[in-house]
Amino acid sequence: AQSVSQHNHHVILSEAASLELGCNYSYGGTVNLFWYVQYPGQHLQLLLKYFSGDPLVKGIKGFEAEFIKSKFSFNLRKPSVQWSDTAEYFCAGRLSGNTPLVFGKGTRLSVIA
Amino acid sequence: DAMVIQNPRYQVTQFGKPVTLSCSQTLNHNVMYWYQQKSSQAPKLLFHYYDKDFNNEADTPDNFQSRRPNTSFCFLDIRSPGLGDAAMYLCATSRDRDSYYEQYFGPGTRLTVT
Numbered sequence: 001a002q003s004v005s006q007h008n009h010h011v012i013l014s015e016a017a018s019l020e021l022g023c024n025y026s027y028g029g030t031v032n033l034f035w036y037v038q039y040p041g042q043h044l045q046l047l048l049k050y051f052s053g054d055p056l057v058k059g060i061k062g063f064e065a066e067f068i069k070s071k072f073s074f075n076l077r078k079p080s081v082q083w084s085d086t087a088e089y090f091c092a093g094r095l096s097g098n099t100p101l102v103f104g105k106g107t108r109l110s111v112i113a
Numbered sequence: 114d115a116m117v118i119q120n121p122r123y124q125v126t127q128f129g130k131p132v133t134l135s136c137s138q139t140l141n142h143n144v145m146y147w148y149q150q151k152s153s154q155a156p157k158l159l160f161h162y163y164d165k166d167f168n169n170e171a172d173t174p175d176n177f178q179s180r181r182p183n184t185s186f187c188f189l190d191i192r193s194p195g196l197g198d199a200a201m202y203l204c205a206t207s208r209d210r211d212s213y214y215e216q217y218f219g220p221g222t223r224l225t226v227t
Contacts, residue, residue: 004155032212043117044156044203044218051213090155098210100170103155 002027004093006104013081013111021076021107023065023091033074034101035065036090044090050074061085086111116140117219119204125225126194134189134222136204142217144210145187147179148203150221156203162187163210191224199226 005024013019025031035047048059055067065076074091091104118137126132136145144163148156160169162181176198178190191198201221207214 009153036218041220043220044205046215049215094212097212099212100158101212101216103157105153105155 002093002095002102004091004102004104006089006091006107008107009105010108010110013109015083015111015113016080017111019076019078019081019085019109021089021091021109023074023076023104024072025074025091025093026072027093027095029095031093031095033065033067034092035059035063035074035076036092036103038088038090038106040087047076047089081109081111083111083113085109117204117206117217119202119219119222121222122220123223123225125227126191127227128196129193132191132194132224134191134202134204134224136187136189136219137185138206138217139185140206140208140217141184142206142208143184144207144214145181146205146207146216147177147187147189148205150201150203152200159189161210194224194226196226199224 003026007022033050036044037047038044047063048057050057050067058064063078088106088108090106092101094101120135146161147159150156159173180188201223203221204219205216207216
């Protein structure tokens with residue numbers, strides 16, 4: 001079955017620390033991958049997405065993610081986090097075409113001063 | 114300038130008492146989705162409407178139904194809520210069904226079943 005895994009449940013970082021959140025997927029075909037963010041009390045927002053081409057994808061607010069096909073991974077990175085990055089981060093994937101979007105369980109990021 | 118609006122944000126219902134959750138959109142998107150998200154779990158797709166065409170996920174219980182009277186509105190009906198249906202319900206829209214199109218999410222309705 002298609003699945004998306006996020007192994008970090010809760011990550012706590014100090015401001016200015018570098019961030020990497022793990023995401024692995026299990027899909028047999030061409031896959032489209034997404035990272036969503038949910039700030040406290042707000043709705044899910046798209047951070048970035050990968051469809052094809054350059055495996056290094058840049059998103060909003062200084063986030064980027066790298067698609068590594070051989071590792072079935074799509075990790076989210078940010079070189080220097082800010083307190084305002086405190087949020088829940090969801091990795092999601094779907095096979096190309098009309099297929100359901102499958103989410104990971106999410107990683108809660110807490111950035112402390 | 115909210116784009117996907119969900120009402121109410123919090124809903125309390127009694128065990129077995131039918132409840133309806135509402136979603137509206139100002140984006141004029143063709144597709145509207147309903148997801149269920151239980152505590153510490155991933156959002157799970159229940160069903161979606163592509164225009165007027167209803168598409169149910171295979172493992173969505175019969176207890177869950179949906180209506181889309183027009184492009185802007187979509188409702189989630191839970192006919193006989195059980196304690197296990199307590200969750201956050203997310204509505205999302207996209208311009209079309211292909212995975213290329215971004216999904217826009219509403220803030221969710223948190224359902225409590227007493």
